[in-house]
Amino acid sequence: MENTIRWGIVGCGNVTEVKSGPGFQQAAGSELVAVMRRNGELAEDYARRHRVARWYDDADRLIGDPQVDAVYVATPPASHKEYVLAAAGAGKPVYVEKPMAMNAGECEEMIEACRKAGVPLFVAYYRRALPRFLKVKQLLSMGAIGEARFVTTVHTKKLTEDPGSLPWRVRPEISGGGHFFDLASHTLDLFDFLLGPIRDAAGRAGNQGKAYEAEDVVSGTYVFESGVQGTGVWCFTAYQGGEMNEIVGSRGKLTFSTFGSEPIRLTTADGIGDYSLEHPEHIQQPLIQTIVDELLGKGRCPSTGESALRTAKVMDELVKIHS
Template identity: 85%
Template structure:
C-alpha cells in the first residue's frame, strides 16, 4: 500500500479547514469519502472539496471497500460507537478530541481496537505542531534547568444563549463543557511536554448557571517526574485569555495553547522569543504522522493510550462538583 484512503464520519465545521484538507494534502494520503446524516450537506461538502463519494449513513462509509481508514469527527457522544464499528471492519480509526465522554469509554475503544488489531489515533494535534515541538526541544536541552512546576490560567467570556445552547456545553453530547473541549488540549499538551500525570485532584462548579455543564474548574496535579502543576479554567470571566508557564531552576517558558504569540524564554541572561507559524490546516502535521505510521514510515505521537491518560485526568479534575 502506497496511499491511505480516508473516509470522514461527520463532515462538519472542524473538517472544513482544520482537518479535511489535511487528508488531501498529506503525502501518501487521499480523502475518498465523507458522511453526514444530512445527505444534502454531505453532497455539498464532497462537491466543494473534490471528494468522490458521500454518504448519509456511517455504516455504509465504514464498509466501503475503497476506504482504508476512518476519521470520526462527530461530537464525543458518538465517538465510541463509530470507533467500535471501524475496528469491527478492520480499519484504523482517528477520532476527534476529547476521545470520548469519559475514560471508561476510552478504555472500551482501546480494547476493541487492540482486539481487532487496528491502531487508534486521537486528534490532539498540538503534539505535532512546530510551535510545541520547539517548547519540547527547549525543555529537553535544559534551557530552563530542572523543571519545577507548571501553571495554567484560561478564561473566557460567557457568550452562550441559554435558548440555543451549542452541543459543546451539553454533557450528554460532549462529556462536559468548555473544560472538556478546550482544557483537554492543554492537559494533553502537558502530558506530551512533561510526561504522564500520576495523580490529579480538582473541583468543578457552575457559577454562571447559563448551561448544565461546569463553567469553572480548578485543579492540582503531579507528574511522574515529580513536577507539580496547577490550573484554573473559568468560562464566565470578564474577558478571555490563556497562558501556560513552565518554571525551572534556571528560567521559565511562557506560551499559550491556542494563541500564536511567540514562545518566551526568560532566564537570568535575558528574554528570548521564538515565533513559529501555524500551518494553514492545523491538523495536517499530525495526520502526516498517522499516514506515516500506517505506511510503516514512522509513528504518531497521539494514540488512544496517550489520550486515555488525558481523559483520566479530566475526570479526576471534575470529580468534585458544585453545580
C-alpha cells in the same frame, strides 16, 4: 494500502472544513475518498466543494466501503465510541476527534476494541505535531530552563452562550461536559507530551454563571510521574478571555499559549528570548502526516488512544468534586 492511505470521514462538519479535511488530501501518501453526514444534502455539498469522490448519509456504508482504508471520526464525543467500535469491527485503523470520548471508561472500551481487532487508534490532539510545541519540547529537552519544577495554567473566557440556544460543546449529554472538556483537554494533553504522564490529579468543578448545566469553572492540582507539580484554573464566565501556560524550572521559565499566537517566551538570568512559529493553514495536517506515515510503516504518531486515555483520566479527576 501499499503506497496511499484512502480516508473516509464520518461527520464532515465544521472542524473538517479547514482544520482537518484538506489535510487528508494534502498529506503525502494520503487521499480523502469518501465523506459522511446524516444530512445527505450537506454531505453531497461537502464532497462537491472539496472534490471528494463519494458521499454517504449512513456511517455504516462509509465504514464498509472497500475503497476506504482508514476512518476519521469527526462527530461530537457522544458518538465517538459507537463509530470507533464500528471501524474496529471492520478491521480499519481509526482517527477520532478529541476529547476521545465522553469519559475515561469509554476510552478504555475503544482501546480494547481496537486492540482485539488489531487496528491502531489515533486521537486528534494535533498540538503534539505542531512546530510551535515541538519547539517548546526542544527547549525543555536541551535544558533551557534547567530541571522543570512546576507548571501553571490560567484560562478564562467570557460567557456568551444563549441559554435558549446552547451549542453542543456545553451540553454534557453530547460533549461529556462544558468548555473545560473541549479546551482544557488540549492543554492537559500537551503537558503530557511535554513533561510526561501525570500520575495523580485532584480538583473542583462548579457552575457559577448558571447559563447551562455543564461545569463553567474548574480548578485543580496534579503531579507528573517525574515529580513536576501543576496547577490550573479554567473559568468560562470571566470578564474577559485569556489563556497562558508557564513552565518554571531551576534556571528559567517558558511562557506560551495553547490557543493563541503569542511568541513562546524563554526567561532566564541571561535575559528574555522570544520564538515565533506560525501554525500551518490546515492545523491537523502535521499530525495526519504522522498517522499516514505510521500506517505506511515510515514513522510513529505521537497521539494514540493510550496517550489520550491518560488525558481523559486527568479531566475526570479534576471535575470529580462539584462545589
